[in-house]
Amino acid sequence: NEELMKMAENPKDWVMQTGDYANTRFSKLNQITKDNVKNLQVKWSFSTGVLRGHEGGPLIIGDVMYVHAPFPNTVYALDLNNDGKILWKYEPKQDPNVIGIMCCDTVNRGVAYGDGKIILNQADTTVVALDAKTGKVVWSVKNGEQTDGGKGESGTSAPVVIKDKVLVGVSGAEFGVRGWLAAYNLADGKLAWKAYSEGPDADTLIDPEKTTHLGKPVGKDSGTNTWEGEQWKTGGGTTWGWYSYDPKLNLVYYGTGNPSTWNPVQRPGDNRWSMTIMARDADTGVAKWLYQMTPHDEWDFDGINEMILVDGMEVGGAKRDVLVHFDRNGFAYTMDRATGELLVAKKYDPAVNWATEVNMDPSSDQYGRPQVVAKYSTQQNGEDTNTTGICPAALGTKDQQPAAYSPKTGLFYVPTNHVCMDYEPYKVSYTAGQPYVGATVSMYPPPGGEGNMGNFIAWDAAKGEIVWSKPEQFSVWSGALATDGDVIFYGTLEGYIKAVDHDGNELYKFKTPSGIIGNVTPYEHNGKQYIAVLSGVGGWAGIGLAGGLLSPDNAAAWHGAVDQGRAQGDEAAVVGTAGLGAVGGYAALADYTTLGGQLTVFGLPD
């Protein structure tokens, strides 16, 4: 979208959740510097009126800021000329039953802007375009089906406007949803194309001769022939992360999530194209290349994390236009984004133990595949066996929290998790609209480590090396921001916004009213630079607090909590494995923060 590309070049605004199509989360604003950031003050704040996990961040377009909230997905337009006075408010009416089918809190990763419209992907998968001036509905479409007779499909991802289309994904792999990415016309909401992650070529928009995987054509029906029978129909591979775009190549990049069920014994095969980086033509949706990072997932390592696009990175002596991706599975991938050639795949947390390496030898039949360590294979250990000490945990070395890239240093600044797990698969049968998880998980910090559950790291994507690592007590579940003022910002689950310099030295911190899982957002107004962030603890890591699951009664009542038969009479086990294993692991968070829903805006003293 030409208008958006122009707008994204103006550092005063923030016109898409990812900052730009390349997903760099870099701001050219430089009034706030490493020398004066210690003076930051709260300038104004705003309550969203909603508790639970607040992901994403505001958009800033001229004098107006657009702020969204988790379910019920209220959207506000705030007047920046008037300390955030409310210009309009949109509050969709949604069936609250959708709350029960959201795996990892009632989050929403933010609205998109395009051609005078604000686009919202509601929890109930209604995609709605609002008039940016008035908040009135221009069009509305249903992207999926939910509860009553539906399939457990929900919406949490931030749409992205590309050319004349709105691209939006779907959530629900914990319910056996077969994932897709859909493109709707920005003008009227009409479906332009829809590309499933699994299924026949006509559904996946894969060209058997032209679409490649590691340089080779994928062949016919690659989206069905690594599945047993018709399991691909409930095969997961949802698309709830971030979408990037290269206007020169006209390619959209995104990743697909876990295959369903989590029990690997029940679904033999590579389960293509779950856990896959996809490069698709933005006009037609046809796949140019694919790369499956975790064939036959046994750990829930959804591949949906953002793809960051960098031009002319020097890798192995040649300048390449690359895509950099920090996967849940603990490997950071650097790929040629035109061809899908794998350039670098290295662990970005030394704790990662489920695989030794990714095979980088093009002549090997293992090329591109992680080399799984047998004792951490939940498949090999089998159903009803608890595989212990797997690192990372199911929520990965990084989850949805986006990293930032600074063209000044050439480094990536990555919010990470430092968590391990026990994983016990069990047999589960599919019922539409019901949980289809099939594993009990508990999470904890790496044994023998310092006890920290997160690190904020700097990463060299050409070499595949950690440059520095700053420990955090809990996972860093907030999106980072790098700036031209040589300051990098991120938030913590306890609720701190923090600023560090290029060496990872902490320069500033401020404790906001609730845990931060939102993404730090910059803007300039009336000549002054500001930093905005949403507080509101939740997401998967904060589900214990957000969903009220810290008491055994609540924990057991929650649908995805635990296989109750096993845990009967054992309260600690109920809480320990509730929230798909996160409740026990992050229980100590309750000592630091509680629910909230607030935007806080920081600036320098006048």
Ligand SMILES: O=C(O)c1cc(C(=O)O)c2c(n1)C(=O)C(=O)c1cc(C(=O)O)[nH]c1-2
């Ligand atoms: O498979 C899915 O469809 C799906 C959806 C979501 C979501 O939409 O929030 C998450 C996950 N999976 C998931 O695996 C996960 O770790 C996760 C974390 C979060 C979060 O917002 O904190 N959402 C999700």
